[in-house]
Each structure stands twice: as structure tokens, then as C-alpha cells.
Amino acid sequence: MDKQLLIFDFDGTLIDSVPDLADAVNAMLSTLGKDTYPIDTIRNWVGNGSRMLVARALVGKIEVLEDELNTDTLDHAEAVFFTAYKDISGSKTVAYPDVDDGLKQLRAAGYTLALVTNKPIGFVPKILQSFGWQELFSAVLGGDSLPQKKPDAAPLLHVCQTLGVTPAQAIMIGDSRNDILAGQNAGMDTLGLSYGYNYGQDIRKLNPTHAFDDFAALVQWILQNDA
Structure with a gap:
């Protein structure tokens, strides 16, 4: 070979890492006053980096249209996600x-x-x-x-x-x-x-x-x- x-x-x-990522995503959504999602839903959103994960969570689906979210909204939500993920112990x-x-x-x-x-x-x-x-x-x-x-x-x-x-x-x-x-x-x-x-x-x-x-x-x- x-x-x-x-x-x-x-x-x-x-x-x-989905259990910890899901906890961080739902913590972000709660902070932003949005509905949270079960882990099996979030599992399907993982794999394209943090920004896409955050975008999918904000719109509640895997396909995110180009004009669905503005940059400021994404920047703020991603920062909230990063804070939540950093605070998680990683034990899951x-x-x-x-x-x-x-x-x-x-x-x-x-x-x-x-x-x-x-x-x-x-x-x-x-x-x-x-x-x-x-x-x-x-x-x-x-x-x-x-x-x-x-x-x-x-x-x-x-x-x-x-x-x-x-x-x-x-x-x-x-x-x-x-x-x-x-x-x-x-x-x-x-x-x-x-x-x-x-x-x-x-x-x-x-x-x-x-x-x-x-x-x-x-x-x-x-x-x-x-x-």
C-alpha cells in the first residue's frame, strides 16, 4: 500500500461528541429565548463546523437558505454557543x-x-x-x-x-x-x-x-x- x-x-x-454539542446548542437556544431540540435532531446537524451547526439550530432544519440569517445574528449566536460549549465539562x-x-x-x-x-x-x-x-x-x-x-x-x-x-x-x-x-x-x-x-x-x-x-x-x- x-x-x-x-x-x-x-x-x-x-x-x-454530540451529547455535549447538543447541550451547548440547547443552552444557546435557551439563552436566545428559542425552543430547544432533542439530541437526535441535533445529531443530524453536526459535521460542517460550528457556524453551520448554529445556523441550523436557529432555523430548526438542516438546509439553511443564504438569506435566512444575517451576519450579526449568526455572530451573536455563535458567540453564545462558544461560551456554552467552553463551560461544558466534556464528560459526555x-x-x-x-x-x-x-x-x-x-x-x-x-x-x-x-x-x-x-x-x-x-x-x-x-x-x-x-x-x-x-x-x-x-x-x-x-x-x-x-x-x-x-x-x-x-x-x-x-x-x-x-x-x-x-x-x-x-x-x-x-x-x-x-x-x-x-x-x-x-x-x-x-x-x-x-x-x-x-x-x-x-x-x-x-x-x-x-x-x-x-x-x-x-x-x-x-x-x-x-x-
């Missing part, structure tokens, strides 16, 4: 089964690991530290680390350039269309996971190089196909 770099998405791939955010062991196996096998998420970078270190993963990743990018975010290829190409790896030597691993499209746009192989946040769409319909239903199977496949 001749791959050196494994680039992982975060939310929906390595961790289930959990790693998916076999992720902790799997990441350590891949690192021990000699792969370089990187993390590219659309979550604002300011929230990432605390979560990594809570799982003891801060030393596993050689590069970490958030949704606001660059002007572009997934599905744009720029974050993935930036990581490759930073680590001295070609896109052909890298794999993008994620649970959503943004991850698979970003990898395809960057010209690298993609591995999809079916259990995360993909708006009800089967990850296989996006034509990743391979797809898996659990993290252990993904890790086993990488190790077995290692050149």
Missing part, C-alpha cells in the same frame, strides 16, 4: 469502540497520524488531552486553522506539505461526505466509517476507497495491507 500518513477526522470518526464526549487501542496500534506500526477536523481549533486540545491522545498526532488542524475547511482539499494538502508527505502516500479517514470529498479533492485514498454523522446518507454512496462499519475492522485492514 505504501502509505505513510493517516489523516483522521475527529467528531463522528474518533469521538461521539466518548471515544468510539476500539479507537484508543486502534490509534496506538497504528502509531506503533510506524504510521504518522494527523487530525483534521471542522471543529474550531480552540476546543480540540482539551478533548485530546482528556483521552491522552495529544502525543499521538503529528499535526492537528481545526476548522478555523486555515481560511478553507473540509470538503476543501487545502487542510489535507497543508498537513501533507507540513509533514513532507505526498497525497499519494496519505489516506483520509472519516465518517462524512466532507471527509471523503476532501480526500478525493486532495487526490488521496479515502476510508469511510459508517457509524458517524453523515446526515443519514450511507458513506459508501460517496465512493470511498474502502468503507468499514467499525474502527477495529479499519485498523485491521490498514495493517494487513501495509506494504
